[in-house]
Amino acid sequence: MQKFWILLGLLLSREARTRVSYLPANESDVAIALSQIINGLRPRPLAILALPSFSLMSACCENDQGIRVDDFIQRLHRLYYKSVIFNNTELFFQHIEANLQGAIECVSLILDEPKELSERIQERRLAHRLSLFIFYWGARWPPTASAMSFEEPMRAVVITRPRQKAFRIYYNQARPTSDGELRLVNWYDGDNLGLQRTPLLPPAGSVYANFEGRIFRVPVFHSPPWFWVSYGQNSSDSMTGGRDHRLLMLLAERMNFRFEYIEAPGRTQGSLKSDDAKESNESFTGGIGLLQSRMADFFLGDVGLSWERHKAIEFSFFTLADSGAFATHAPRRLNEALAIMRPFKQDIWPYLILTIVFSGPIFYGIIAMPYIWRRRHVNLDVEQLGELCIYMAYIKEITPCVLKVKRRRVPSAPRMPEQLFEKCIWFTLRLFLKQCKWIDRIWIYWK
Known part of the structure; x- marks a missing residue:
């Protein structure tokens, strides 16, 4: 009869065993363990969902059947973690959606059974590579694959408590086969060295380096x-x-x-x-x-x-930047003067021709204008006294000794450079053809 009950106990499904929760002897042990496990992820913002209807959330339990959330939050903040706590599921989901829209990586600690919440997460399309959901509800064993499957792209971690001061960490993306099965990736022992390895979870680069067919x-x-x-x-x-x-x-x-x-x-x-x-x-x-x-x-x-x-949907980073290029036949050798004019369109040619035709004379007029203004005819023998014109040559002949006229030196007007018009025309042509070798000489004439 005793053997019958032993066999009956062994045949119990693991689903039934997950409903049996461990009653901790000291509530602070759970808070210490959870804070150290979260710290194994390296400091990142943490969102906590603590529903008041669940017994393990109670912070006022005195019979060793609850987790002191206040104690856990206090120990978590000592590790310089930013955290926000929710007791409303809808507000918690809105927080996750806001992080996904801003492409912000978010870690969520859910103190509740994963079955109902995981289905709602999938329905609201919150499963994303930037979101990590950690479930803890104090069970001895993780849920079986037949009862619950955390398929990609959802990243889920389940923390179990097989015995006092001992915690096991199960991860659904420990293998690249996408079967959704939880695998043991780490554990925490409060009586030994704490967390077995850090970081808490295996990196995606090592997991997905080989997809195993x-x-x-x-x-x-x-x-x-x-x-x-x-x-x-x-x-x-x-x-x-x-x-x-x-x-x-x-x-x-x-x-x-x-x-x-x-x-x-x-x-x-x-x-x-x-x-x-x-x-x-x-x-x-x-x-x-x-x-x-x-x-x-x-x-x-x-x-x-x-x-x-x-x-x-989820987009990856840009893996390839295309640069546009055009391949064509090698052009024949062109004259340097035609090489710059050839790309012009038909509507540009009239304006270009008018600019070349009128720019040379305009340039010549600008340079020659000062010389033209300085060419004033000065007659030294005629002086104006009001309306009277006095011819000084006649006065000198009749009164050679009485009138003494001082001789004035009239400065000679500057001479205009030779072939200035031709040089201006040539300069503008070479300027438009990007071959301005005469500019230094013309600048000397201008000065």
């Missing part, structure tokens, strides 16, 4: 030069090449995964549906619609980024 579904449509697709009866032979196709083959060989192409609806990237849906229920067509409905794994190609698309 995982098969990805990739939407594709004809979009040269990225993908060359020939549409016919046999869809398996539709892919004929393309730059991104070769890139995907290299990635598959390097990271050990396989892929299969699926035709994007409408053979487009995807656009927002025109129905009058609410903002939270916006849906897309095409390849983006397949990603949004989880019918495809990723979309590789030249996809335009917009605010509506960013809210529906």
Whole structure:
């Protein structure tokens, strides 16, 4: 009879055992352990959901059946963590949405059973690589894969308490196979050395370095030069090449995964549906619609980024920057003078010709004007006294000894440079042809 009860106890499902919570002997042990586990993530903003309806949230329990949230928050702030605590699920979800819209990485500690909340997280599309959800409710064992599956892109951590001062950390992305199974990645022992290893979780670079033959579904449509697709009866032979196709083959060989192409609806990237849906229920067509409905794994190609698309799916960083270039035949050798004029359009030629024709004479007029103004005829033998004109030569003849006239020196007017007009015309022509070698000489004449 005793053996029967032992076998019956062993046959109990793990789902039933997860309902059995451990009653800690000292409430501060849980607060110390949780603060040290959170610290293993390295300081980042933390959002805490503590529902008052759950017994483990009670901060006033005196029978060793609760977690003192105040004690945990105090110890967490000693580690210089920024945290915000919620007792309303809707406000907690709004906080996560605000962080995702701002592309801010957020860590959430949920002191409740993960089953109901994980479903609501998936429904509200809060599963994202920037959001990490940590569940703790004091159970001995994590939930089984048949009872609950944390599939990608949701990142979930479940903390269990198998015995006093001992905690185990399970992670759903410890393997690259996307099976959603929780794997033991770390543990905490309060009587030994604390946290076994830091950082708390394995980095994504090491986890996804080898996908172990995982098969990805990739939407594709004809979009040269990225993908060359020939549409016919046999869809398996539709892919004929393309730059991104070769890139995907290299990635598959390097990271050990396989892929299969699926035709994007409408053979487009995807656009927002025109129905009058609410903002939270916006849906897309095409390849983006397949990603949004989880019918495809990723979309590789030249996809335009917009605010509506960013809210529906997740974009990676820019991995390739294209620079536009044009290849043409080598031009024949041109005259230096024609090389600068050839690119002009037809509507530019009249203005260019008028500018060249009139710029030379205008330039000549600007230089010659001072010389013209200085050419004034001065007659030294005639003096004006009001309306009378006195000829000094006649006065000198009749009175040679009485009148003494002082001889005045009249400065000679500057002479205009020779061939100034031709030089101005030549200078403007060379100036427009970018061959101004006479500018120094003309500048000397100007001075």
